[in-house]
Amino acid sequence: MGFFSSLFSRSSQDSSLPRSAQKTLHKGSEDDVVLLARRLVDQNQLEQALAVLKTAAQRFPSSDVIDQLTESVEESFHRASIGGLHAQLESDGSPEIRAKLAELYRRVGDIPMAMKYGREAIDADNTSPVGYRKVGRLYLEQFRLGLASVQGINALRYLSKAHNLDPRDSRILLYLAEIFIILRAPQAAGRFFGPVQRAFPNDPHVIRLEERIRELPNEETSNIQDLFLRHEQRQSGEHMQPAESFEAPVELGDQFREFGESLEGVSGLFLLDGERKMVCEFSPSGWSSDELEDSLGVLADTSRQNSQRMGIGTFNRLMVRSADHMLVTQSLGSELSFFFIGDKNTKLDEVDSIMERAAALVGCEKVEASQ
Amino acid sequence: MKQQLEKLNGVPGVQGSMVITRDGIMVAASLGPNLEEDAVAALSSSLVLTIKRGISPVGVDLDPEEMILTAEEGKLIFLDLGNAFLVVVTQPQLRLASGLVEIRGIARKVRSLCEMQV
Numbered sequence: 001m002g003f004f005s006s007l008f009s010r011s012s013q014d015s016s017l018p019r020s021a022q023k024t025l026h027k028g029s030e031d032d033v034v035l036l037a038r039r040l041v042d043q044n045q046l047e048q049a050l051a052v053l054k055t056a057a058q059r060f061p062s063s064d065v066i067d068q069l070t071e072s073v074e075e076s077f078h079r080a081s082i083g084g085l086h087a088q089l090e091s092d093g094s095p096e097i098r099a100k101l102a103e104l105y106r107r108v109g110d111i112p113m114a115m116k117y118g119r120e121a122i123d124a125d126n127t128s129p130v131g132y133r134k135v136g137r138l139y140l141e142q143f144r145l146g147l148a149s150v151q152g153i154n155a156l157r158y159l160s161k162a163h164n165l166d167p168r169d170s171r172i173l174l175y176l177a178e179i180f181i182i183l184r185a186p187q188a189a190g191r192f193f194g195p196v197q198r199a200f201p202n203d204p205h206v207i208r209l210e211e212r213i214r215e216l217p218n219e220e221t222s223n224i225q226d227l228f229l230r231h232e233q234r235q236s237g238e239h240m241q242p243a244e245s246f247e248a249p250v251e252l253g254d255q256f257r258e259f260g261e262s263l264e265g266v267s268g269l270f271l272l273d274g275e276r277k278m279v280c281e282f283s284p285s286g287w288s289s290d291e292l293e294d295s296l297g298v299l300a301d302t303s304r305q306n307s308q309r310m311g312i313g314t315f316n317r318l319m320v321r322s323a324d325h326m327l328v329t330q331s332l333g334s335e336l337s338f339f340f341i342g343d344k345n346t347k348l349d350e351v352d353s354i355m356e357r358a359a360a361l362v363g364c365e366k367v368e369a370s371q
Numbered sequence: 372m373k374q375q376l377e378k379l380n381g382v383p384g385v386q387g388s389m390v391i392t393r394d395g396i397m398v399a400a401s402l403g404p405n406l407e408e409d410a411v412a413a414l415s416s417s418l419v420l421t422i423k424r425g426i427s428p429v430g431v432d433l434d435p436e437e438m439i440l441t442a443e444e445g446k447l448i449f450l451d452l453g454n455a456f457l458v459v460v461t462q463p464q465l466r467l468a469s470g471l472v473e474i475r476g477i478a479r480k481v482r483s484l485c486e487m488q489v
Contacts (some may be wrong), residue, residue, distance in 0.1 A: 153413045157396060225421050267431075291428040302421040303440065306414040311406050312460065313444030320422055321437045327425060341426060 017048065025052055030060045037069060046077040078104045095121035099130040106138060114138055132162035133172055140175050143182060149228045150309060155179055156224070163192075170196050174209070181212055183227040185219040225298050229305070252361055256280045259354040265343030267325070271358070272297055274335030296329075300337035303329060319348070330355045332364040372484050376401040379477045384465035386445065389458050390481060391415060398455055406460060415449065415458050448474060452482040 017025065024032050033056045040049035053070040060066055082104045089097055098121035105114035115138055121131030136158030143152040156179055162172045173192045180189035190213060200206050219227065252271075260266045260282035268287050271280040276297025278289040307315035320327040321344050328340040328351055338358055340351050372390060379388045380401055387402035389412065397412040419435060426433055438449040441463070448459040448471070457478050461470065 150410050150413050153417055154409055157413065157416070161396070223424070225417060225424075228417075268426075285429075287426075287429045292426065295424050295426065295428055299421050299425045302418055306418050307440065307442040310411050310414050310447065311444075312440075312442040312447060313463075315440070315442050317439075317441045318422075319439045319441075320433060320435050322433045322435055325426075325431060325433055327422070327433060341431075 017052070021052075025055055026059075030056070030063055030066070033059070034065055034069060037073070041073055041076070046073060046080060049073050050077060075108050078107045082108070093124055095124040095128045095130045098124055099134050102131075102134040102138075106134075106141075111138060111142075127165065129162040129165035129169060129172065132158045132165065133169070133175075136162055136172075137175055140179060143179065149231055152179055152182065152228060152231070168195075170199065177209065177213075180227075181209065181216070183219075183231050184216050185227050186213045186216040187218060188227075189213050189216075223298065225302055229298065229301055252280050255357070255361055256282045259357065260284065263342070263346065263350055263354060265346040266340070267343070268292075268339070268341045269354070270296060270339040270341075271332075271362075272300055272337045272339070276300065279336070296337070296339055300329060300331075304331065328355075330359075332359050332362055336362060336364070372399045372481060373401060375477055375481050375484065379459060379474065379481075382470060382473045382477075384462045384470055385459055385474070386462060387460045390452070390455050391458060392455050393419075402460065411458065411460070415447070415456065419449070419456065450475065450478045452478065457481055 021036055024036050028036070033052065037049050037052045037056065040046075040052060050070070050073055053066060053073060056063070056066050057070065082101065085097060085101050085104065089101070098117045102114045102117035102121060105111075105117060115135065118131055118134035118138060121128070121134060124131070136155050139151045139155035139158060143149075143155050155175070159172055159176050159179070162169070163176060166172065173196050177189045177193035177196070180186070180192070193209060193213060197206055197210060256269055256271070260269045266282070267285040268283040269281065270278060270283075270289070270292065272293070273279050276293065278293045281289045283289075303318050304315040307313065315331050317331065318327075318329045324344055326340075326342055326344045326346055328348075330338045330340075332338050332355075338355055340346075340354070342351075376388045376390070376399060379385055387400075387406055389400035389402060389408060390398040391412045392398060393416070397408055400408045400412075402408050402411065418440070419438075422435055422438070423433055434451075435449065436451045438447075440447040440449075443463065445463055446461045446465055448461065450457045450459075459474055
């Protein structure tokens with residue numbers, strides 16, 4: 001049995017069964033085996049019942065009766081175990097107990113409780129990877145279900161932390177690989193999957209993932225934001241309006257130069273359309289639009305999408321100050337994005353004035369002013 | 372730290388605040404019921420990462436000390452605390468000239484708390 005087969009399977013204890021029961025299990029009919037399992041359940045020997053059902057599932061792989069009974073017994077077993085662990089929690093404050101509780105709640109489908117104990121495991125010891133792994137896995141499961149990309153970002157964050165704390169944990173490597181498989185990034189997935197594949201080359205789960213990775217075309221980007229944006233667009237692609245390319249007025253180029261020359265401390269002024277194409281630029285610093293088009297486009301998209309997702313509505317403007325520079329990006333209508341990059345001490349009201357004039361040129365009505 | 376965040380939330384126009392690490396893990400939060408803490412933390416962090424990459428192709432390091440994101444239904448103010456960020460969510464009509472003075476003052480106290488914890 002491979003590493004992951006044993007990790008994802010139920011425990012096997014059929015050797016503790018009486019000989020007659022073992023005979024039924026290994027040679028009896030499906031009905032007899034199901035009856036044996038039910039008898040064990042009635043006797044409250046849930047762990048043994050599960051071991052019997054595991055063997056039965058291998059003998060009768062297409063049996064719905066066995067599958068349904070297994071699910072029901074597993075849930076009962078996990079719930080019983082939860083009670084025992086809660087009692088243990090009073091005397092054992094370790095992250096491992098909390099992580100076990102998180103896992104059991106996850107298995108019975110109580111995700112909020114699973115998340116609660118996962119976080120408590122982190123609080124109990126933030127140098128242990130256990131809690132981060134549990135929380136990261138919970139987010140990964142939600143990401144798998146096709147929920148918002150923020151779940152994938154959360155999964156990546158927590159699992160990366162877990163990986164930093166224990167770089168050799170194969171489960172963490174596998175979960176990280178899976179995030180990148182969902183994002184359709186086989187090269188990134190391969191970085192985490194490679195060590196697992198080398199250690200367990202014949203494990204059926206590993207072989208399945210290897211096939212999935214092989215089917216994917218190369219991602220052509222190492223930018224994580226880009227990967228998540230593309231994932232979002234694929235998820236909501238059928239509802240999205242295609243971005244329209246913008247037809248710039250003839251005078252825009254000259255005006256842009258005039259704007260830039262009228263302002264002190266400008267390193268670059270850029271205008272991008274809805275397809276993230278550079279429409280207009282002015283760059284006394286000699287920056288090339290080819291170099292900046294992609295990264296500024298990602299910034300424009302991220303600002304718009306994250307504003308909505310954070311619950312503060314339609315994006316308007318972003319102002320960033322670093323030690324030496326200032327960047328202002330202004331949304332002009334639903335598609336255009338205007339970028340100012342310059343000295344950090346440039347007067348904002350002068351930047352506002354240029355943005356108002358640019359907005360008027362491209363037919364937008366309102367520009368948020370700095371206050 | 373939670374006390375400072377609650378004090379910050381008492382500033383007129385402020386709807387909530389949180390402290391997140393540079394890699395987007397929440398340290399402390401006091402956000403309103405309409406805001407999901409994990410989402411705001413993760414999305415804030417992803418925005419910071421994107422900004423840092425924004426003009427890196429031309430060799431400029433844009434490591435944010437202060438950011439203000441303005442949207443139709445609110446503003447997000449990020450202040451660098453050294454090893455973490457303070458994220459403040461405000462109403463859209465908050466006057467930054469006056470509001471920022473108070474927010475920065477409390478941010479200095481939160482920064483010193485972060486330094487103590489490290």
